[in-house]
Amino acid sequence: MRYLFSDRFGGVSKTPFASLNLALHVGDNSQDVKKNRELLAKKIETDRLVFMEQVHKDHIEIVTDTTTQEVLKTDAMISNIKGVGLCVMVADCIPILFYDSFKEVIAVAHAGRQGIALNIANRVIESMIYNFSSKVENIEIFMGPSIKSCCYEVKKDAIKGFENYSYAREDKIYLDIGEKCIEDMLKIGIVPKNIIYSSTCTCCNQKYFSYRRDGKTGRFCGVITL
Numbered sequence: 001m002r003y004l005f006s007d008r009f010g011g012v013s014k015t016p017f018a019s020l021n022l023a024l025h026v027g028d029n030s031q032d033v034k035k036n037r038e039l040l041a042k043k044i045e046t047d048r049l050v051f052m053e054q055v056h057k058d059h060i061e062i063v064t065d066t067t068t069q070e071v072l073k074t075d076a077m078i079s080n081i082k083g084v085g086l087c088v089m090v091a092d093c094i095p096i097l098f099y100d101s102f103k104e105v106i107a108v109a110h111a112g113r114q115g116i117a118l119n120i121a122n123r124v125i126e127s128m129i130y131n132f133s134s135k136v137e138n139i140e141i142f143m144g145p146s147i148k149s150c151c152y153e154v155k156k157d158a159i160k161g162f163e164n165y166s167y168a169r170e171d172k173i174y175l176d177i178g179e180k181c182i183e184d185m186l187k188i189g190i191v192p193k194n195i196i197y198s199s200t201c202t203c204c205n206q207k208y209f210s211y212r213r214d215g216k217t218g219r220f221c222g223v224i225t226l
């Protein structure tokens with residue numbers, strides 16, 4: 001298994017997508033995005049990357065030999081096919097990668113506030129257990145850079161479901177969606193030592209694309225392959 005989280009650098013896109021933008025839907029030149037995706041494929045050493053059209057819901061697709069490069073309207077994918085690189089695009093949401101080394105199964109999830117409210121990570125874990133006979137204690141989790149409670153200010157009505165993960169500072173409210181996501185996964189039996197959580201905030205760190213910081217910008221990726 002190989003996995004990586006990309007950053008802004010090493011691609012061919014121009015400002016404001018400079019330079020390794022991996023998303024076609026943000027207004028970038030599609031030829032540049034295609035080139036960037038080729039560079040990413042080379043880096044992770046696979047020639048078959050699969051991307052999602054992400055819609056902030058909790059649908060999960062199982063990627064098979066016949067799946068094309070773009071899976072429509074889904075926020076998670078699971079596969080046991082060798083040589084397929086599952087990609088999740090983000091710019092503040094949490095890119096979550098899953099791996100069961102016993103059953104050789106991989107998965108990705110796009111986890112923003114809405115996805116986490118729908119418990120998307122646990123839905124993926126349950127699907128790995130149901131469809132691939134994974135055992136929860138064998139599932140490893142890699143959570144990439146995402147917006148943290150230092151920067152994730154929300155309006156009052158966005159707190160619902162996150163009451164225990166909201167923090168007030170100077171009359172403003174901030175959420176820690178990663179903390180809720182981790183606690184949800186621990187509740188169904190994910191082993192704490194099997195969670196690797198990046199403490200990097202995408203909005204604070206210029207190395208990453210951040211929708212909150214820049215608005216019109218690119219997307220970086222979490223990728224996992226067998």
Ligand SMILES: [Zn+2]
Pocket residue numbers: 147148149150151152201202203204205
């Ligand atoms: Zn921050």
